Amino acid sequence: MKSKKLVSLLLSLLTAVSFTVIPRNISIVKAATSDDVGIQYTAHVQNIGWQSPVKDGQEAGTDGKSLRVEALKIKLVNAPSNSHIKYQAHVQNIGWQAPVSDEQEVGTDGKSLRIEALKISLVNMPGYSVQYRVHVQNIGWMDWVSDGQQAGTDGRSLRVEALQIRIVKTSQNTSLGVQYQGHVQNIGWQAPVSDGEEAGTEGKSLRIEALKIGLTNAPVDAHVKYQTHVQNIGWQDPVEDNVTAGTSGKSLRIEAIKISLENISGYSIQYRSYVQNIGWQPWVSDGQEAGTSGKSLRIEAIEIKIVKKSDGTTPNIIPVSSINLNKTTSTLKLGSKDTLTTTITPSNATDNTILWSSTNTSVATVADGVVTAVGIGNTIIKATSKDGSKSSTCTVTVNNSGTFFGNTEGNIVNGGISVQQGDWIYYCQYDNTANYPGAPDNSAIYKMKSDGSNVTKLITTKSFNLNIKDDWIYYINMSDSKMYKIKTDGSSSQKLSDTEVLYDMIIVGDLIYVKPPSGPITRFGLDGNFYDVFWGGGRDFVVADDTVYFTYMGDNESIWTTFPNNTKLNNEPSYKINVYGNHIYYINSQDNICSMNTSGGNSTLLSSDKVQSLLVDNNWIYYSNKNDGFKLYKMQVDGTNKTMVSAESIPEFNIVGDLVAYSSNGKTNFIKK
Known part of the structure; x- marks a missing residue:
């Protein structure tokens, strides 16, 4: 009896299965795999300590609680064994720390010091980009930045309160690959790299002298052919498949290169070179020249990759030849916005993606061309092509009047x-x-x-x-x-x-x-x-918010203003007056730096140093210190954080962008500020 019931049950199940139909309009979707490259990070937060790890764009830290992030650990997930995540923090009272990598701690633990800015980058991860943004005290969420750019602020004493990090795939290389190796001045043969990684060096002024290039996972009859233009030799004969091009032991630079594929339909080999005095050039492909011939410039680094279009055809790369902004200068009132637009030539460039950046995000930020004025001062807004080869800039000045x-x-x-x-x-x-x-x-x-x-x-x-x-x-x-x-x-x-x-x-x-x-x-x-x-005027005058401030020779060079009604603001000789925000900064008769409100009143002694000249720029006072051989110093506008900028004797100077300009021995010189 039991056996009959069992047979009956089995027949019922088989019947049910045999008549189960999957409708045609239902697609069967393969479950997502867990092997995508990702990122995990954890933050040490004021009053909380180490938080639980988060990943892939989730928020670490706190938002809206006014708590500082004090330390950070970051690691890659499902990444190649030779890849790394590198990161660096700007910390209160310390400045920029040395970079660390792969879940090492950056910042400080147990010292109650805020992280103020971050830089994060990938190592040996071609085809990927790391993107990140931070929530900053008094600012909120700042724009996303990527691949070593600064997130946060330095020099403004503002804490990072939260952050988000994500990994983004930027290319679709096929399993067919390319491996290459450079022979570099003072180094010799480097270890081989592959598929878009950098061979050579960047920023060290070292020439590539020879190259070997080979295919990986390629059909047996496929080849990579390459030809180099060498100092004192010119174009050498083409070679292929890991044969040395260039020279070794002769100290001759490679100046240009052409690379092409043979017997591989539907694929393209793309490459670009880092050239002396030029930097990274645009990507070229399939036998085009990278580098320069006839200009005596060395190639210092090279990147090579193989790509395939989804339709199987060989891509024809059309590089960006120029970027132009709709304006080169913009003056904004604090809190206002301006929109910058780009004209890309040619209009049919393969990748017309624009990367936006600001040299001083404490003055103005930018997102998709929209510039937001967040602080008094000057910054450079830069629009750059995706490959980094072309750019255009706009100088933005933020003041109280616009x-x-x-x-x-x-x-x-x-x-x-x-x-x-x-x-x-x-x-x-x-x-x-x-x-x-x-x-x-x-x-x-x-x-x-x-x-x-x-x-x-x-x-x-x-x-x-x-x-x-x-x-x-x-x-x-x-x-x-x-x-x-x-x-x-x-x-x-x-x-x-x-x-x-x-x-x-x-x-x-x-x-x-x-x-x-x-x-x-x-x-x-x-x-x-x-x-x-105008009425009045003396040795110095400045214009701010449609008002003229001047030293009046007829009144012992005290400071006056034309609004309202030619008003006297102080009672002492004043020189080199600067108006910044709602304060006037000047040198008094004892050669000390003082400040006072633009409406007048009592002055504040900011430094007892004897000063030859001063200039206020982006929350810092720069001055020539008579007490120390006219060396250049800076301090914050409240008189704190005094720092030597240069040991040169610089009695008088200007500031343009991140440079200090000064005259010496009949020449105008520039140093980093």
């Missing part, structure tokens, strides 16, 4: 020897070594890229008080103390007015403010025509 200035007030009261517009720095050189008849005189106005390249003389002249607006440079000619202007390409030099200028000249909006040898501050149009005059 009014355009032809230079910073701090630069003008210190001679105005330099000014920046976009990625170009314009500067005047006064050659005081030409002190006898017939002596060579190198006095001129020059321009150069912000990285120091492309130095070009625009005009031979002794000048000061440089201003720039649109494509015109305005300056005072020292030979006759008159106002002039010249195009940024060095053409169309012309005198604007016969009015002599004693000290400062600055463009505000569409007017030029100057101080003649006698009489009040006078304003002219950009064409040099007289506009109107």
Whole structure:
């Protein structure tokens, strides 16, 4: 009886199975695998300690509780065995720590010190990008950044309160691969790398002298062919499949290379080179030239990869040849926004992705071209192509009024020897070594890229008080103390007015403010025509929020303001005045640095150092210290964190971007600030 029931039950089950139908409109989906590359991280938080690990874009730290992140550990998940995650923290009272990797601790544990900024990057992970953002005190969530860029702030004493990190795949390389090896100056043969990894060195000025390239997982009749252009030799004969191209033991640089595939349909070999004085060039492919021939420039590094389109055809890479922004300067009122747009040439470039960045996120942030003014000061907004080869910049100035200035007030009261517009720095050189008849005189106005390249003389002249607006440079000619202007390409030099200028000249909006040898501050149009005059004016004057602040010679060089009704603000001689935010910074009669509110009142002694000149820039006061041989120092605007910037003797200076400009022995020099 039991056996009959069992047979009946089995028949029922078989019948049910045999008549179960999967409708055609239902797709069977394969479950996601757990082998995707990911990232895991854990934070040590004030009053909490080590939190539980989170992963792949989840929040570590706290949001809205005003608690500092003090330490951090990061590791990769499901990553290749030779890959690493590298990270670095800027810590309160310490600054940038040395980089660590792979779940090592960065920051501090048990010292109650805040992390203020982070940089994170991947090592040996071609085809992937690490992206991250931080929640910062008084700012909130900042923009996403990636691959070694700074998240957070340094120099503003603001804590990181939370962070998010994620890994993003950026390419789809097939199983067919390429392996290559470089012979490098002073190093010899490096270990082989593959599939988009870097061979050679970047930023060390070492030449690649020879290369070997081979395919991996390729059909037996497939080959990679390559040809190098070598110093003193020219183009060598092509070689293939791990045969040495170039030379070893002869100290000759490889200057260019062409690479192609044979007997592999539907695949493309793509490559780019890092070249002396140029950096990373655009990706090229399939026999095109990477590097330069005929310019005597060394290739220092190279990356090579093989790709296949989903339709099996060989991709034709069309690189970005140029990027242009809709403006090169923007002046914003604190808290306001501006939108930058790009024009990419050619319009059909294979990858027209734009990466946005700000050199000073404490002044302005940028996301998808939208610039947000978050602090007083200056920054450079940069739009860069995905491969990093092309870029365009816009100089952004943030103040309380949103009014355009032809230079910073701090630069003008210190001679105005330099000014920046976009990625170009314009500067005047006064050659005081030409002190006898017939002596060579190198006095001129020059321009150069912000990285120091492309130095070009625009005009031979002794000048000061440089201003720039649109494509015109305005300056005072020292030979006759008159106002002039010249195009940024060095053409169309012309005198604007016969009015002599004693000290400062600055463009505000569409007017030029100057101080003649006698009489009040006078304003002219950009064409040099007289506009109107102000009452008063002395050795120094600055314009801020549509108000003129000046030292009045008729009243012992005390500080006055034109609003409201020519008001006196202090009772002591004052020099080198800078207006920053709602404070005036100046040198008093004892050569000390003082500050006071822009509405007047009591002053505050910020430093007892004897000072030759001062300049306020992005929450820091830079000054020439008489007590220490005119060496350059800086301190925060509240007088704290005094730090030596340079041991050079620098009595007077300007600041452009992240550079300090100063004159020495008849030349204009630049150092990092």
